[in-house]
Amino acid sequence: MHVPVILAMWGGMEIPIIVGAAILLFGGSKIRDVARGLGAAKKEFQVGQAEADIAAERARAEARAQAEANAAAAATTPAAVAPPVGPPPVVTPPAP
Secondary structure (H helix, E strand, O other): OOHHHHHHHHHOOOOHHHHHHHHHHOOOOHHHHHHHHHHHHHHHHHHHHHHHHHHHHHHHHHHHHHHHHHOOOOOOOOOOOOOOOOOOOOOOOOOO
């Protein structure tokens, strides 16, 4: 299991001491407010991510439909005569 570096440096007793100091400094209600705000931010981020996924899928579907329509139109229209590819033919003047 991968343990973040900052947590690997702390033992089992340091973490409760830091949490206890945070509660003493900021108070329980402030920590609850921060936790509530972090939860709301996470939920809002997930909603935005879901909306972006839906918009991306819609754009892919529209592009796929446009490509299929272009392919169908190209298959039904006669092909235009393309000019020959390569160097122009060499024309030699008639012999006198």
